[in-house]
Amino acid sequence: MSTFRTDRRARRLAVLPAAALAAALAITGCAGSPSPAATDSAAPIEEKDLAVAAVSAPNSLDPAQVVDGQQMFVWSSILDTLLRKSPETGELEPGAAEAWEYNEEGTELTLTLREGMTFSSGDPVTADAVAATLLRSKATPGSVQSRLAAVEDVVATDDLTVVITFSHFDPQFLDNLAQGPGAIGDPATMDEERTATDPVGSGPFTLDVAKTVPGSSYVLTKRDDYWDAENVPFKTLTVKVLQDPTASFNALQAGEINAATVQSQLVAQLNPDQFTITPNEAVAVAYLNILDRGGETWPALGDKRVRQAINLAIDREGVLKGLFSDMGLVTTQLVSPYGAIYDESLNETYEYDPEAGKELVEEAGYAGETFKIPSTFLSTTIEPVLTQAFSDIGLTLEWVAVPPQQAQSAARSGEYGLYYQILGFNSDSADLATTIGPAGFGNPRAYTDPTLDKLFGEIDSTVDFEAALPAYQELNEYVVDEAFVAPIVYMGANWATGDGITYAGKANTLSTIRLFAVTE
Amino acid sequence: MPVYIIRRLGAGLVLALLVTFITFLLLSTSFEDVARTILGPSATPEVTEALIAERGWDRPVFVQYVDWLVNAAQGNFGVSVYTSLPVGPTVLQRLAVTLSVIIPALILTVILSTILGVWSASRGGAVDRLAQGISLVGYIVPGLLLAIGLVVIFAVQLKWLPATGYTPPGEDPAAWARSITIPVIVLVIGGVANMAAQVRGRMIDELRRDYVRTLRTRGTSTTSIVLRHALRNAASPALTVMSLEFIGMFGGALIIENVFALPGYGSFAFNASLQGDIPVIMGITAFGVLLVTGVNLLTDLANGWLNPKARVH
DSSP states (O other), rough: OOOOOOTTTOOOBOSSSSSSGGGGOOOOOOOOOOOOOOOEEEEEEEEOOEEEEESSOOOSSSSOOOOOOOHHHHHHHHHHHSSSEOOTTTTTEEEEEEEEOOTSSSSEEEEETTTTOOOOOBBBBBBHHHHHHHHHHHHSOOOTGGGOOOOEEEEEEETTTEEEEEOOOOHHHHHTTTSGGGGGOOTTTSSGGGGGOOOOSSSEEEOOOTTBBBTTTEEEETTOOTTGGGGOOOOEEEEOOOOOOOHHHHHHHTTTSSEEEOOOOHHHTTOTTEEEEEEEEEEEEEEEESSSTOOOOOGGSSHHHHHHHHHHHHHHHHHHHHHHHTTTEOSSSSOOOOOOOGGGGGGGGSSOOOOEEEEEEHHHTTTTTTEEEEEOOTTTHHHHHHHHHHTTTTOOEEEEOGGGGGGGHHSSSSSEEEEHHHHHHHOHHHHHHHHHHOOOOOTTTOOOOOOHHHHHHHHHOOSSHHHHHHHHHHHHHHHHHHHHHEEEEEEEEEEHHHHHHEEOOBBBBBBGGGGGOOOO | OOOHHHHHHHHHHHHHHHHHHHHHHHHHHGGHHHHHHHHHHOOOOHHHHHHHHTTTTTTTTHHHHHHHHHHHHHHHHOBBTTTTTTTHHHHHHHHHHHHHHHHHHHHHHOOOOOOOOHHHHHHOHHHHHHHHHHHHHHHHOHHHHHHHIIIIIIIIISSSSOOOOOOTTTTOHHHHHHHHHHHHHHHHHHHHHHHHHHHHHHHHHTTSSEEEEEHHHHHOHHIIIIIIIHHHHHHHHHHEEEEEHHHHHHHHHHHHHHTTTTTOOOHHHHHHHHHTOOOHHHHHHHHHHHHHHHHHHHHHHHHHOOOOGGOOO
């Protein structure tokens, strides 16, 4: 079915191609055996002005409030993160912290900061600053807080060493340090009003407030005193908020930006001499989430045969071609195809066969059942397809319009047994936990069973990711077999870049400037 | 007249109170959603409730509204729950962008509509059919399509004008003019299509009236009849159409702002609504109601000045 290459060693994560999806990236994690890698160093090249299109403007730039997704372009350029991820492989790499080490139980993490880092104010970046930021983010209600829930204390043991203690091992914590929770603020100014809009950070750029129009375009200027300045090949960074794909395409063609995602059908219109097109076949997964897996309110959904029938009823190839312009891959799995958990052979589990699905539903005795499902701005295009798929197996879908700001609440309300979701890849450890784990936001009824308990128990107590990998793989297989969700397609994205700039995101598409390189 | 103005302003204020209260009432069902959006999807219900309590969103809706109103009356519209930007100054900044597109568009619409309407009404025949044809084309071509077409020609192919973005007039007047040219053209075409037909219709009615015949028999020149007498009488309803056009352009501006990535009022309101940014939506609503009230009042006053019969004493 799917023909992509699997990089078994790669950890992955990705950023969603739409503003509305950015919030979905809130969770990340990956507890690998820490082995700091050397930062790539590039040959001297002429610095460029990078102007990238983003579908969403950053909310607050306060380290306690930063949101991942494309909002990262701005804040991650001003604020350094403790760790980073390789765009190509998704492997964790040193950031402001050049080394990290867990104790055996995973309840204590020691971070060693690199020497000589400074904030844009000139103050040095110290272990105290890191501890102060993490403790403040943990105490401040905001997007970062819940991801520091397992943190008990953060202590600076010397100028460059930070020790984080946890109530229990959090398999997603290290990956989080490459995202919002890993952002470092300047304690001297962090509580000032400016932190939300123009924070003092230790990142590669500073915000040019005079040229920036909040919500519309952000202009950033490179700091020559940044510790990794030689690997930042851009003089300036402009992040232009272009929600309309046509506007983004026009701006690209008019030379107003030199990096943007482009819809598949428009790619051919770009001059190949002027633009480099880099496709990424999987940046997010679109799936039908079965919220009532235990069948508490809808007994039909608690029946494995019905869930499998739903999986059999969806014409994934048709959806990919018809709704996603063939940009992506069909899938029956939630995990990223670039990750270590992914198993290509599982994609053959539910070949399109509505007849077989119908028989399963009839056998289970649930033919004629009706399910209410929220109709959100994400689902509108796929609704007719899913309605037809359900109808083909003798079930009925009833779409109930839900305003965008109430979509999350609707999924958690208990009023719906099903929910259509698009989720950006985060990390191998996070992707299954968020939808299948008992505390995951994609499992609002906290459904679990003895097999899930056993596998998550093993995962949550194994500090070394490689050692936990067999449990992750077994979990993935179990999720597919039990049909706890109905994955449909991996959504892809085409990046178009010009002016000698190239796009390097593959297994990790966290929206940082590290996705872009200069080749000429 | 001052009593009339005060009465109208008073009515506007009551309207603003009503509209903002109803808006607040409708938004009050979303406090939990907003808290969840701020905290991210993995926040526990306890943390969500704590934030709701911290922000005072668990207080009775009326108390919260009065609280907002008292602050708003002092010019404090609060801060955005997502960006922490102050609502009042941000709304004004966004409004300035939209107005800097809409006002030139409106002026041009009025001038062109008047010329086209008067010309076709007074000349008739082929000229009238041509003017009506222009109106019809402007009416049926969707603004969005027109905008995209103009961008492809003038920004992408010819590179004369920017495809997206906005430069404030204070920063660089020439760049500002370039950045609003296509948006203004799109708004003007739509506006003229509507308004020229109205002016034409009113002018035809006026030119058939007895006083026009009388003026003709007295030897008054056609130009004088058309411009000094008929147009003045036709201007009053045209003004009403203009005020509606002005308010309608705010709606049209949303599409225009999205296509041209202009940091205006429409896109600001749209995004705030999508996110459920309550203080921003409240600020936008308040400014919106005051703007509509102000425009309507100015239209009525101008009508009174133009047409003694419409004068209110």
